[in-house]
Amino acid sequence: MSDENAMTGRGLNEPVDVRDFTQRLPGVIFQFHRDRQGHMHFPYLAGSGTGLPGIDREALGRDARHMLDRLDEEDYPRLMAAIERSARWGIPIATKFRLRLSSRRHCWVALRAQPENAPTGVLWHGLMIDITEQMIEEARLRRLSDTDDLTGLANRRKLLIRLNEEIAKSHRHGTPLSLLLLDLDYFKRINDTWGHLQGDQVLSELARLCRERMRQEDIIGRLGGEEFAVVMPLTPLVASHPLADRLRQAIAEHDFGIATGQITVSIGLAEYRLGEPRDALIARADRSLYAAKHQGRNRVVS
Numbered sequence: 332m333s334d335e336n337a338m339t340g341r342g343l344n345e346p347v348d349v350r351d352f353t354q355r356l357p358g359v360i361f362q363f364h365r366d367r368q369g370h371m372h373f374p375y376l377a378g379s380g381t382g383l384p385g386i387d388r389e390a391l392g393r394d395a396r397h398m399l400d401r402l403d404e405e406d407y408p409r410l411m412a413a414i415e416r417s418a419r420w421g422i423p424i425a426t427k428f429r430l431r432l433s434s435r436r437h438c439w440v441a442l443r444a445q446p447e448n449a450p451t452g453v454l455w456h457g458l459m460i461d462i463t464e465q466m467i468e469e470a471r472l473r474r475l476s477d478t479d480d481l482t483g484l485a486n487r488r489k490l491l492i493r494l495n496e497e498i499a500k501s502h503r504h505g506t507p508l509s510l511l512l513l514d515l516d517y518f519k520r521i522n523d524t525w526g527h528l529q530g531d532q533v534l535s536e537l538a539r540l541c542r543e544r545m546r547q548e549d550i551i552g553r554l555g556g557e558e559f560a561v562v563m564p565l566t567p568l569v570a571s572h573p574l575a576d577r578l579r580q581a582i583a584e585h586d587f588g589i590a591t592g593q594i595t596v597s598i599g600l601a602e603y604r605l606g607e608p609r610d611a612l613i614a615r616a617d618r619s620l621y622a623a624k625h626q627g628r629n630r631v632v633s
C-alpha cells in the first residue's frame with residue numbers, strides 16, 4: 332500500500348462510496364438526454380463544484396430548461412448549435428458559457444460531453460466546471476495586453492485589430508469610415524523645456540480630451556510616442572473633418588498646466604475607399620498628417 336493509500340486506509344481501486352465521492356467532486360458530472368421531440372433533461376447530475384446557484388437539481392432531472400433559461404443571451408444559441416452539431420455528427424461538445432446568477436452577476440462554466448445514440452434519442456456523458464476565476468484573470472490579462480500604460484487608450488496592436496474589423500464592416504455594408512491620425516506639434520520642445528514627466532502628463536491629458544470629445548463608437552488609440560489615431564465608423568470625410576477641427580481647436584485652447592497655446596496638434600484624415608488595403612488607408616492619412624505638419628502645424632488636412 333502506498334503512503335497515500337495508507338492515509339485513506341484503502342488499497343488502490345478498492346471500492347469507494349461512489350455517491351459520496353461524486354458529491355465531493357470539484358465539478359459536476361452528468362448525463363444529459365435529448366429525446367426525438369427535442370425535450371432535454373438531466374437523468375443524472377452529481378458533484379458540487381459548479382454550484383448552479385438558484386437552480387433546483389431535482390427540476391433539472393425533469394427538464395433542462397431550468398438551467399438553459401439562465402444562460403447568457405449570447406451563449407444560448409451557441410450552446411444549442413453545439414448540442415445540435417454533437418447530436419448530428421456524434422462529435423463531443425467542448426464549450427463554455429455564462430450562467431446568470433442575478434441581474435448583474437454571472438458565472439462561467441466549462442462543459443465537456445460525449446454523445447451516445449440511445450433508443451430514445453441522444454444521451455451525453457459529461458462534466459461541467461466553474462471557470463469564473465480563470466475567465467476574470469484572462470480578461471484582466473487581455474485588457475493589459477490591449478491597453479497603453481500611460482494613457483489607458485487602446486495600444487497600437489489593439490487599434491490595428493479594431494481598424495481591420497471596421498474596414499471589414501465598411502467593406503461588407505458599403506458604409507463610410509474615416510481614419511484620423513493626430514500628432515503633437517514640437518513635442519520634443521515640450522519635453523526639453525518642461526521635462527519628461529510633464530510631457531507624460533500632457534499625453535495623458537490629451538488622451539482624456541480625445542475620449543471626451545469623440546463619440547462613444549469611435550475607437551481611440553495611441554500608436555506610439557506622441558502619435559494617436561481615431562477610427563470613426565459610419566463617418567464620411569465631410570463629417571469627420573469638422574469633428575477633427577473641433578478637436579484640434581479644443582486642444583489648442585486647453586490648459587495643460589503649461590502656458591496655454593503651447594500644445595497644439597496636427598491632424599491627417601483619410602476616408603476608406605472600398606477594397607483598399609488597411610495599410611494604404613493608413614498611408615493616405617499619414618500623408619495628410621505630413622502635409623498638415625508641412626503647412627505649419629496646428630491644422631487638419633484631408
Ligand SMILES: Nc1nc2c(ncn2[C@@H]2O[C@H](COP(=O)(O)OP(=O)(O)OP(=O)(O)O)[C@@H](O)[C@H]2O)c(=O)[nH]1
Pocket residue numbers: 481514515516517518519520522526527528529530531534555556557624628
Ligand atoms: N514625455 C514623453 N515623451 C515622449 C514619449 N514618447 C515619445 N516622446 C517624445 O516625443 C518627441 C517627438 O519628437 P519629434 O519626433 O522630433 O517630433 P516633434 O518635436 O513633436 O515635432 P513635430 O512632430 O515635427 O511637430 C521626442 O522628444 C520623444 O522623446 C512618451 O511616452 N513620453
